[in-house]
Amino acid sequence: MQFPKIWLLRHGQTEWNAEHRIQGQLESPLTPLGIEHARRQAGLIAPVLARKPACFASPLGRAQQTADIALRGAPFVTDPRLAEAYAGVFQGLTLQDVAQRFPQIHGANPRNLDLFCEAPGGEGYASFHGRILDFMQALTGPTVVVAHGLLGQVMRGIICGLPRDRMAALPNGQGCVYVLENGAETVLE
Template identity: 60%
Template sequence: MSDYPKIWFLRHGQTEWNREYRLQGQLDSPLTAQGLADARRQARLMHAVLADTPALFASPLGRARQTADIALHGRAYRTDPRLMEIHAGGWQGRTRADILAERPDLVASGATPLDIYEAAEGGEGIVAFHARIRSFLRDLDGPSVLVAHGLLGQVLRAEVRGIPIPEAGALSNRQGCVYLLENGTETVLEAPE
C-alpha cells in the first residue's frame, strides 16, 4: 500500500465503442444514452464531495471530458495526458471478437481486457502505462477527483491499494459509480438508478 491522498475515481460513462466491445485506447467515441445516465448517477454522488473543494482532474480524451462536465456539475477541472487510457497500437478501433479470433491463445489463457491491451502489437504496454500512472499519483498533493478510463482505473486502483499490477485486470471496472480510495482501501459509492 502506498501513501497517496484520498481519491475519488470515476470511469467515463458507456461509449458507442464500449457497447460494441471495440478497443478504444486513445481513440474516442461518444457517450451513449446509457453513458450520459452513468455520468448523471455519478453527479448525484459528487455533490457532497465537491463541497469540500478537492482538486479536479480528467483525461483529455473526449469521453472522459464529456463525463466530467456532467459528473462534476460544470466545475473547472485540469486535464492531464497521464490520465489517458492505455494505447493499444494497431488494435485501437478493432473489435475484441476480431482480435480474439486471430489470437486464440488469449482466449485459451482467459485474458482480461487489460491482458488484451498488453498483448497489442505496437501498444504502450503495462510497464510504461503503470509508470505514467505512478508519475501522476506522485504529483497529487491533496484530496483529488479523477475522471478517466476503465483500464487506467484498474491499474491506478491496484497501485493505490498495493495490489500487484498483474492482478489489476481482475478488479471491477464499472461505469456510473465512484470508487473512493483512502488509506489503501476502496469503497464503491453508488447512486440509485
C-alpha cells in the same frame, strides 16, 4: 506509499463499449446510458465537490464529456497521463476481431488489462503503470479523477497494493465513484 484521497470516476458507457470494440486512445461518444452514468456520478460526487478538491480528467473525449456532466461545471485540469492505455493495432477492433486475428495473444491474456497491454505496437504495461504512478505521486491533496476503466484498475491496484493479476480482475463499474484512501477502496453507488 501513501497517496492523498482519490475519488475515481470511470467515463460513462460509450458506443464502442456497447459494441465490445477496443477504444484505447481512439474516440467514441457516450451513449444515452453513458450520459445517465455520468448524471448518477454527479449526484454521488456533489458533496465532495462542495469541499473544492482538485479535479483532473483524461484528455480523451469520453472522459471530458463525463467530467462536464459529473462535475457540474466545477473546474478540472486535463492531464495526458490520465489517457487510457494505448492499445496499438487492437484499437478500433472488436474483442472478437482480436480473438480471430491474434488468437495466441488473445488466448494468453483473458483479461482486458493484460490483452490491451500486450497489443502489438501498444504502450505496454510498464509504461502505462509508470505514467499513472507518476500522476499519483504528483498529487498534493484530495483529488477527483475522471478517467478510464483500465487506468482505474491500475490506479486502484496501486492504492490497494495489488499485483498486476489482481488489478486485472477488478470490476470496471460505470456510473459509480471509487473512493481510494489508506490502502483500500470503497464504492459509492
